[in-house]
Amino acid sequence: MRTALKLTAFAAALAATFGTAYGVGQGVAPVVEDRPPARHDTHTEAATEGGDDHGGHEAAPAGGLQISEGGYTLDLKTPRVTAGERSELRFTIRDAGGDAVTAYRREHDKELHLIVASRDLITYRRLHPTRAADGTWSIPVELPRAGGYRVFADFTPAKKGAENLTLGADLAAAGPYEPKPLPAPSDTARVDGYEVELSGGLRPSTESELKLTVSRKGRPVTDLQPYLGAYGHLVALRSGDLAYLHVHPNTSTKPGPNISFSATAPSSGTYRLFLDFKHEGTVHTAAFTVHAGQATAEEPAHEEAEGHGH
Incomplete structure (x- = not known):
């Protein structure tokens, strides 16, 4: 993953409408729970x-x-x-x-x-x-x-x-399907006792910086651990078609608290950002909803990530 966000075309809306139950079929193998490139550059x-x-x-x-x-x-x-x-x-x-x-x-x-x-x-x-x-x-x-x-x-x-x-x-x-609305835009995400602040925003067809700052109990985290060869991985998905945006990191040799990425949104719209970071042996995921080409709310609500450390 190197330095820009990229994406194209709206493809599918909900894979199906699940009534009281989403009919399943055969026996299955293991899949994971809640909680994250252009041509490689596909990782972030x-x-x-x-x-x-x-x-x-x-x-x-x-x-x-x-x-x-x-x-x-x-x-x-x-x-x-x-x-x-x-x-x-x-x-x-x-x-x-x-x-x-x-x-x-x-x-x-x-x-x-x-x-x-x-x-x-x-x-x-x-x-x-x-x-x-x-x-x-x-x-x-x-x-x-x-x-x-x-x-x-x-x-x-x-x-x-x-x-x-x-x-x-x-x-x-x-299973019984209960749709949930996309969380409101916010520049703060809380997960597993950590707080992650997002500064910067996405701009259609223009590269911009996204800086994420990790803290815990009001103190900056300066001892992040490498995870898959990096101090942070950022995945971006476009709401509506789930196009996989390609976000790339800027040079960083410090283990926090700041992790910086450069991104270019190919279109205006709503995106969901997922930041994976590792601290004290556990990987955590902070999630943000952002708009490209639109002003963010003046007083965004703090967002508590649904995902767990892994």
Whole structure:
């Protein structure tokens, strides 16, 4: 993830209308619970050392809107799970010939990064699946709420000349469905006893800085720990189609309290930002709702993240 936010096109609204119950199907494998690139640049994080500090960039296409792109396809073998029950999420990345991909370029300490987010952008999970020799990826997961979800696989095949891709597929969690409104815009998020302040904002077609400051009990946190090779990872999703925006870190060698990213919103609209940071051995996720191209509320309400430390 290097230095800009990018995205394109509105694709899908709610994966389905869940009445009293969202009909499920078969038995399942594990998926995770609530709580987060352009062509790589698909991850977003402030490097613990040496991150790139680039100037302005033209916004690249957003990822996650297609299940197949660049000759690769996300084959989600677990399209349904039951909310509140532990399952196993399984999937395979296939090449143009239909064969499972078994060789990846390692980026940010992982061969593949997996994000699961609910269509209403309330539930968010960054997962770390394991790959079997035959190319099948799997991860235990438990989604807390029924409804529609989007699964994002962010990876770069090891094949020479291959580019980073973010592919997306729909996932349904069965159970009584209770829609929730998107949290109001706020420049403050509280999670697990931490407070994260956001300064700066998104601007359509213009690069801007997003600075996040982490504190606890009124004191700045200056001993953040590296997580996937960085002091912070930022994922941005556009409300409406869940386009996966590409946010990139600015150079940072200090373990807090500030983590800085550069981003360019390709359009006006509402976005949801998810910041993952690690402190005292636990990863926490702070979430923000922001508008690009619109003024924020004069007195935004503080937001308590629904996600848990992981």
